[in-house]
Structures are given as structure tokens and as C-alpha cells.
Amino acid sequence: MHTVNMENPVQTAVEQTIREHLLPFEEFIYGYADLRGLLDPEFREFDYGISIGKKLNGSILDSIENGPTLEYYEHYQEMNASLAQITGDICTDLRKKGIPCMDISPTVVMNSEEFKPYQHDLRYKFSHKMTGTRAGLGWIGKTDLFVSKAFGPRLRLASILLKINVLETGIPVNTSSCGKCDVCVVKCPALAANGKLWNINTDRDIFFDAQKCREQCGKFGMGLFQKDTRICGICVSVCPLGKNHWQYWPDPFFLK
Numbered sequence: 291m292h293t294v295n296m297e298n299p300v301q302t303a304v305e306q307t308i309r310e311h312l313l314p315f316e317e318f319i320y321g322y323a324d325l326r327g328l329l330d331p332e333f334r335e336f337d338y339g340i341s342i343g344k345k346l347n348g349s350i351l352d353s354i355e356n357g358p359t360l361e362y363y364e365h366y367q368e369m370n371a372s373l374a375q376i377t378g379d380i381c382t383d384l385r386k387k388g389i390p391c392m393d394i395s396p397t398v399v400m401n402s403e404e405f406k407p408y409q410h411d412l413r414y415k416f417s418h419k420m421t422g423t424r425a426g427l428g429w430i431g432k433t434d435l436f437v438s439k440a441f442g443p444r445l446r447l448a449s450i451l452l453k454i455n456v457l458e459t460g461i462p463v464n465t466s467s468c469g470k471c472d473v474c475v476v477k478c479p480a481l482a483a484n485g486k487l488w489n490i491n492t493d494r495d496i497f498f499d500a501q502k503c504r505e506q507c508g509k510f511g512m513g514l515f516q517k518d519t520r521i522c523g524i525c526v527s528v529c530p531l532g533k534n535h536w537q538y539w540p541d542p543f544f545l546k
């Protein structure tokens with residue numbers, strides 16, 4: 291995916307630091323992204339990023355095909371906390387080694403002060419999925435999920451920003467590989483997707499209605515847990531690419 295020149299001490303330091311923190315290693319994916327010209331002005335000091343994905347629990351995800359459970363809600367909270375801790379720790383260590391960086395937390399609380407400027411169009415200032423596609427780890431699916439080559443959409447994402455390109459970046463993924471598969475579109479209880487395929491020139495609103503999705507997620511949160519939270523995950527659960535079908539990669543026959 292990416293090569294590292296082990297004779298370059300900065301590259302070695304970054305790579306070692308990441309590997310020390312991503313444990314157990316097989317539950318994670320990561321890659322390096324060239325983000326020049328793509329970030330909000332707030333992040334103008336940074337041009338490169340590390341995309342990190344942590345695999346979600348398979349049996350919990352299998353159990354939410356028809357709607358979220360309390361177990362999934364708790365899993366999702368734990369994943370957020372764990373990823374925030376990991377990216378925070380990686381950044382602390384990188385800074386100690388003289389490498390400037392910034393960690394972007396996996397989530398943002400929807401009604402928080404921080405999210406208020408983005409509430410009207412549900413477009414946060416930083417997209418973990420974009421870092422993921424630039425790092426070459428996957429593409430955007432028909433229900434606007436990041437579909438990773440390794441775990442399908444069954445992962446939680448976080449990112450770390452870097453000022454300098456210390457590592458070779460992945461080959462960016464610019465188009466969807468979902469093909470004719472429509473499972474997430476059909477199973478979405480909000481009917482939020484119209485089935486169009488993503489590419490880097492396709493804005494989210496062309497193929498996915500985030501307001502409809504949010505409304506349904508809010509209904510699940512209130513109806514099932516009496517919480518003002520947005521939770522669903524049906525599209526994540528039903529995607530065939532998350533269900534250990536990976537023996538077919540990179541040519542999954544069911545996408546043709």
C-alpha cells in the first residue's frame with residue numbers, strides 16, 4: 291500500500307509510533323493521504339494526513355440489520371473513545387519526536403457548539419472519509435459510507451494531520467466499486483439514497499439525502515433508547531463487503 295524508506299529517521303519514527311499504538315494490529319487499517327488543496331482553511335498549516343480505521347465487532351454489526359441495539363450504541367461510544375485516545379496518544383508521541391501534528395476526533399456531538407455552524411447542511415469542516423479515499427483505503431458507497439477494502443464499511447474512522455509529507459501516500463481512490471449492488475439503498479429505512487454511484491466529482495447531495503438519514507437516526511435514538519442521539523447503522527450492517535466476503539477481493543463477483 292505504501293512504502294517507507296527506513297533510512298529516513300522521520301519516516302521510521304512515524305511508522306513505528308503508529309504501529310506501537312494500533313493494537314491488535316489486525317483490527318486496524320491505516321494509510322497516508324495527500325490533502326493539499328482539500329482542507330478547510332482552519333487546517334491550512336497541514337497538507338498531509340494519516341487515515342486510521344478500527345474494525346467494528348462483527349457479531350454486534352450482524353445483529354443490527356433491522357435497527358440499532360443498545361449493545362451497538364455502547365459499542366459505538368466505546369469505539370469513539372478508544373480511537374480518540376489512540377490518535378491523541380500517537381500525536382503526543384509524534385510531537386515528542388519533533389513531528390508537528392493534529393488529531394481529529396472520530397465524532398462530533400450533533401447539537402454541540404462545535405457542530406452548530408454545520409447543523410443546517412450536515413457538512414462538518416473535516417471529512418474522515420475523504421482522508422480515507424486519499425490514502426487509498428477505500429471508496430464512498432451508495433449510502434455515503436466509506437467502504438474500506440479491508441473491512442467494508444464496518445469500521446470507525448479517525449485522522450491525524452501532518453505538516454510534511456514524511457511518508458509515501460496511498461494511491462487515491464476516485465470512483466466507487468459498488469457496481470450494481472443496491473443492498474444498502476434498498477434496506478435504508480429513510481430511503482435516503484437514490485442508487486447513483488459516487489466519484490470525486492459527485493457531491494453527497496446528488497446521491498444521498500443526509501437530512502432524511504439524520505431524521506431516521508434521531509427517531510431510532512429517541513424511540514429505542516430515549517436519548518437525543520443519532521444512531522442507525524443498518525447500511526453498515528447489510529453491506530456484503532463487511533460480511534467476511536473478502537476472499538473475493540479485489541473482484542467481488544456480486545458487485546458486477
Ligand code: B12
Pocket residue numbers: 328366395396397398400412413414415416417418419420421423424430433434435436437442443444445446447448488490492493494495498500501503504507520521522523524525526
Ligand atoms: C455529520 C455526520 C453525520 C450526519 C450526516 C451524514 C452524511 N453522510 O453526510 C448524520 C447525522 C446523518 C450521520 C449519520 C450517520 N453517521 Co455520521 N458522521 C458525520 C460526520 C461528523 C461528518 C460527515 C460530513 O461532514 N458529511 C458531509 C459530506 C459532504 O462529507 P462526507 O460524508 O465525509 O462524504 C463526502 C466526502 O468524503 C467526499 N469525498 C471523499 N473522497 C473525496 C476526495 C475528493 C478529492 C473530494 C473532492 C471529495 C471526496 O465524498 C463524500 C460524498 O460527497 C462524520 C465524522 C467526520 N468528521 O467525518 C461522521 C461519520 C460519517 N458517520 C459515521 C456513521 C457510522 C454514521 C451512522 C451509521 C450513525 C451510526 N453510527 O449509527 C449514520 C449513517 C450515515 C450515512 N449512511 O452516511 C461514520 C462513517 C463510517 C463509514 N464507514 O463510512 C463517520 C465517518 C464517523 C467515524 N468516525 O467513523 N452522520
